[in-house]
Amino acid sequence: MRTGTNPTGLVAGFNIPAEIGMDLADVATPSLIIELDAFERNVATLRDRLADAGVRLRAHSKTHKSVDIARYQIEHGGACGICCQKVAEAEVMVAGGIDDVMLSNQVVDRHKIDRLARLSGRARILVCVDDHGNVDDLATAAMRHHGMLECLVEIDVGAGRCGVQPGPDALAIAQKIDSCEGLKFAGIQAYQGSAQHIRSYTERRSAIESAADMTSATVSLLSEHGLDCAIVAGAGTGSYYFEAASGIYNEMQCGSYIFMDADYQRVLDEQDRPIVEFENSLFIWTSIMSKTRADKAVCDAGLKVMSLDSGLPVVFGRDDLEYIECSDEHGVIADPQNNLCLNDRLKLVPGHCDPTCNLHDWYVGIRNDRVECLWPVSARGRAF
Amino acid sequence: MRTGTNPTGLVAGFNIPAEIGMDLADVATPSLIIELDAFERNVATLRDRLADAGVRLRAHSKTHKSVDIARYQIEHGGACGICCQKVAEAEVMVAGGIDDVMLSNQVVDRHKIDRLARLSGRARILVCVDDHGNVDDLATAAMRHHGMLECLVEIDVGAGRCGVQPGPDALAIAQKIDSCEGLKFAGIQAYQGSAQHIRSYTERRSAIESAADMTSATVSLLSEHGLDCAIVAGAGTGSYYFEAASGIYNEMQCGSYIFMDADYQRVLDEQDRPIVEFENSLFIWTSIMSKTRADKAVCDAGLKVMSLDSGLPVVFGRDDLEYIECSDEHGVIADPQNNLCLNDRLKLVPGHCDPTCNLHDWYVGIRNDRVECLWPVSARGRAF
Numbered sequence: 001m002r003t004g005t006n007p008t009g010l011v012a013g014f015n016i017p018a019e020i021g022m023d024l025a026d027v028a029t030p031s032l033i034i035e036l037d038a039f040e041r042n043v044a045t046l047r048d049r050l051a052d053a054g055v056r057l058r059a060h061s062k063t064h065k066s067v068d069i070a071r072y073q074i075e076h077g078g079a080c081g082i083c084c085q086k087v088a089e090a091e092v093m094v095a096g097g098i099d100d101v102m103l104s105n106q107v108v109d110r111h112k113i114d115r116l117a118r119l120s121g122r123a124r125i126l127v128c129v130d131d132h133g134n135v136d137d138l139a140t141a142a143m144r145h146h147g148m149l150e151c152l153v154e155i156d157v158g159a160g161r162c163g164v165q166p167g168p169d170a171l172a173i174a175q176k177i178d179s180c181e182g183l184k185f186a187g188i189q190a191y192q193g194s195a196q197h198i199r200s201y202t203e204r205r206s207a208i209e210s211a212a213d214m215t216s217a218t219v220s221l222l223s224e225h226g227l228d229c230a231i232v233a234g235a236g237t238g239s240y241y242f243e244a245a246s247g248i249y250n251e252m253q254c255g256s257y258i259f260m261d262a263d264y265q266r267v268l269d270e271q272d273r274p275i276v277e278f279e280n281s282l283f284i285w286t287s288i289m290s291k292t293r294a295d296k297a298v299c300d301a302g303l304k305v306m307s308l309d310s311g312l313p314v315v316f317g318r319d320d321l322e323y324i325e326c327s328d329e330h331g332v333i334a335d336p337q338n339n340l341c342l343n344d345r346l347k348l349v350p351g352h353c354d355p356t357c358n359l360h361d362w363y364v365g366i367r368n369d370r371v372e373c374l375w376p377v378s379a380r381g382r383a384f
Numbered sequence: 385m386r387t388g389t390n391p392t393g394l395v396a397g398f399n400i401p402a403e404i405g406m407d408l409a410d411v412a413t414p415s416l417i418i419e420l421d422a423f424e425r426n427v428a429t430l431r432d433r434l435a436d437a438g439v440r441l442r443a444h445s446k447t448h449k450s451v452d453i454a455r456y457q458i459e460h461g462g463a464c465g466i467c468c469q470k471v472a473e474a475e476v477m478v479a480g481g482i483d484d485v486m487l488s489n490q491v492v493d494r495h496k497i498d499r500l501a502r503l504s505g506r507a508r509i510l511v512c513v514d515d516h517g518n519v520d521d522l523a524t525a526a527m528r529h530h531g532m533l534e535c536l537v538e539i540d541v542g543a544g545r546c547g548v549q550p551g552p553d554a555l556a557i558a559q560k561i562d563s564c565e566g567l568k569f570a571g572i573q574a575y576q577g578s579a580q581h582i583r584s585y586t587e588r589r590s591a592i593e594s595a596a597d598m599t600s601a602t603v604s605l606l607s608e609h610g611l612d613c614a615i616v617a618g619a620g621t622g623s624y625y626f627e628a629a630s631g632i633y634n635e636m637q638c639g640s641y642i643f644m645d646a647d648y649q650r651v652l653d654e655q656d657r658p659i660v661e662f663e664n665s666l667f668i669w670t671s672i673m674s675k676t677r678a679d680k681a682v683c684d685a686g687l688k689v690m691s692l693d694s695g696l697p698v699v700f701g702r703d704d705l706e707y708i709e710c711s712d713e714h715g716v717i718a719d720p721q722n723n724l725c726l727n728d729r730l731k732l733v734p735g736h737c738d739p740t741c742n743l744h745d746w747y748v749g750i751r752n753d754r755v756e757c758l759w760p761v762s763a764r765g766r767a768f
Binding site: 015026030031062086111291292308343355359383 | 399401410412413414415446469470472489490491492493495496514515517518540544545546547548549577671673674675676680682684687688689691692693710711712713714716726727736738739742743744745764765766767768
C-alpha cells in the first residue's frame with residue numbers, strides 16, 4: 001500500500017483517498033466512507049431476522065460491487081451466496097473467491113452467455129430466463145464448456161420490467177429448461193422491484209401480497225407438473241419482512257440494508273414513521289471549498305461522486321445545514337446561521353446508494369474516526 | 385491489447401468493451417461510443433468560430449476526462465490548453481503530456497494545494513481563487529516547491545456558486561495575489577454556469593450580457609489600479625457566442641461541444657429552434673435483453689452507465705421508440721409498433737454528457753460502423 005506514496009498520504013496512480021491508520025480528518029474529499037460499526041450492525045440485524053424467519057439470504061452485490069463486502073456477508077452475515085446483475089460483476093466475484101453466484105437478470109447476448117457458461121466450471125452459477133430461445137442458447141453454451149447453469153424462470157409480479165407472466169407462460173419455460181442438457185431448473189425469480197420504495201406501509205404490503213399470490217399460484221402449477229422450485233427468490237431492503245413472512249419466498253435478495261440511503265429512509269413503517277432497523281453507514285465525505293456568502297457554502301461533492309436519481313443528499317447530523325443544489329463537481333449548502341468555514345468537513349447521506357458506490361474506486365472503512373480498512377469497489381463500472 | 389483476450393473478443397481485467405477493427409455490432413453493451421466523424425466536425429466547428437471571433441479556446445476536460453481527447457483538442461481543435469476541475473484530473477493530464485492546465489475551481493485543502501504546487505514545476509498551472517487566506521496558502525506552497533502558480537480571481541457573475549462579488553472584493557484579492565512571491569496574477573474567471581442551459585435565446589443572451597457587464601467593470605477597476613487581466617475567462621457550449629462577441633472575454637472554456645447531449649439540444653436559437661451547430665457524437669450503445677410484451681422492451685443500459693440528472697436518454701434515430709423508465713441496470717423502452725427483438729442494438733443520447741462519461745472506463749471510437757480506436761477515460765473517478 002505504501003508503494004508510490006507521496007508526502008500528502010495519497011497513493012498516486014490508484015486513486016486511493018486514504019491510508020490505513022489515518023485520521024478521518026485527513027481522508028481526501030470527496031470520497032466514499034463506511035462507518036464500520038453501523039455497517040456491521042446492519043449485517044447482523046438482517047442475518048438474525050432472516051434466521052428467525054427461516055429463509056435464506058442471497059445478498060445482492062449490485063449495491064456494493066465489492067468482493068470484500070460479499071465475503072463479509074457470507075462469513076458473518078448469513079448469506080448463502082450473492083446476486084449479481086451483470087456477467088462482468090460475476091466474473092469479478094468468482095475471481096475473488098465467491099463460489100455461489102446468481103445472475104438475477106437475463107443474459108441473452110451470445111458473447112456474454114459464453115462467458116457465463118465458462119464461469120459455471122468454476123462456481124455454482126444461477127441465471128434468470130424469460131425467453132425460450134435464450135434457454136436453447138444457455139444450454140448450448142453450458143454443454144460447450146462442460147458446465148452447468150441453474151436457471152430460474154423470472155416472472156413479472158408487478159414491476160413491469162423483465163419476466164414472463166405468472167402461470168402457464170412460466171410453466172412452459174420451466175418445462176423447456178427441465179428438458180435441456182446442461183441446464184438445471186432451479187426455481188422462480190419473483191422480484192417486485194417497484195414496491196421497494198413505496199412510502200406507505202400498507203401499500204407496500206399490498207404490492208408484495210399481490211406478488212406473493214402470483215408467485216404461489218405459479219409454484220403450485222409447476223409442482224402439479226412435477227417441477228419443484230428449490231428457490232423462490234425476490235425481496236429487497238424495503239419489503240423483505242413481507243416476503244420472508246409469506247410462506248412462499250425462501251431466498252431474499254436484499255442489497256441496500258448494509259448501507260441505507262436518503263431515499264430508503266423515506267420508506268415508512270406501520271405507524272408512518274421512518275424505518276430505523278438499519279442505520280446509515282455509507283457517506284460521502286466532503287469539504288467546504290468556497291465560502292463567500294454568509295448564508296451559503298460550496299462543498300466539493302457533486303454529480304460525479306453521487307447519483308441524483310433519487311434526490312439530493314442529506315447532510316448527516318447537521319440540522320442547521322441543507323444541501324440545496326448539485327452540479328457536476330459542486331454542492332451548494334444552505335447555511336442560514338453562517339456556521340461553516342472553509343475546509344470544514346461534512347458527511348453526506350447519498351440519495352441512492354447503489355449508483356453512488358459505482359462512481360468510486362475505494363471504500364474507506366472508518367472506526368472511531370480512524371481509517372481501519374480500504375476496500376476496492378472491485379466491480380465498479382463492470383457493466384457488460 | 386491482445387494479452388489476456390478471451391475468445392469473445394473482450395480483454396479480461398481491463399473492462400474493455402471492444403477491440404480495434406471489430407464491427408460495431410460486436411461491441412459489448414452497454415458501453416460508451418464516439419462517432420468519430422461527428423466528433424471531429426464538432427472540434428473543427430468551434431475551432432473555426434473562435435478563430436473568426438479572435439478569442440482563445442481553453443477546452444474543458446471535465447467533459448471527457450481523456451488525455452487522448454485533450455491532445456486532439458490542442459493539436460487539431462485550436463485549444464491553447466485545457467481546464468480541469470480537480471487536482472487529480474490535472475495530475476492525470478500533466479502526466480499525459482498536457483503542459484498548460486487551468487484549475488477552473490478553488491483548491492483550498494492543504495494536501496491538494498501541495499500537489500498542485502508540485503505540478504507547477506512540470507507544466508503551466510493556473511488556478512482560481514476567491515479567498516484571501518487561500519492566496520497565502522497557495523503562495524507558501526508554490527515557494528516550497530520552487531514553482532509558480534498563476535491565479536485568476538473568480539467572480540460570481542450570476543451563477544451563485546463560487547467567486548467573490550465583482551468590483552472592489554475582486555480588486556482586493558487581485559492585489560493580494562500580485563503582492564505574493566510564488567504567484568502571478570493572471571486575470572479573471574467569470575463563468576456563468578447557470579446560463580448554459582437556459583432554453584430561451586434572449587434570456588440566455590441577457591444573462592451573459594449581465595455577466596459581461598460585471599466582468600467589464602471589474603477588469604476596468606483592476607486596470608485603474610495597474611493590474612492587467614491577461615485572461616478573462618468563462619463561457620460554455622450553451623453561450624460561448626455571446627461571450628466571444630462581448631469584447632471583454634478572451635478565453636472560452638467550452639467542454640460539451642465535442643459530444644453534445646439530450647439536454648444541450650433543448651437549448652434554442654434566436655428562432656426558437658434547437659441549435660444544430662454541434663452534432664451528437666457520444667452515445668450509449670445498448671441492447672435489448674428482455675422482450676416479453678408487445679408494446680415494450682427492456683434494454684441493458686440504466687443508471688450505472690448514464691446520469692439522469694438532466695433527464696432520460698433519447699433513442700437516436702428511432703422516432704418509433706421512447707426510453708421511458710430507468711433503473712439501476714435496466715431501461716424500459718416504449719415500442720408501440722412492436723419493432724424490437726431480443727439482442728437488437730440501439731444508440732442512446734445521454735441526458736448529460738459529463739457525468740455520463742465519468743461512469744465509463746473506455747471510449748470506443750467508431751467510424752463507418754467499425755472500431756477505430758479505444759481511448760481510456762483517463763481521469764475517470766479522479767474526484768479529489
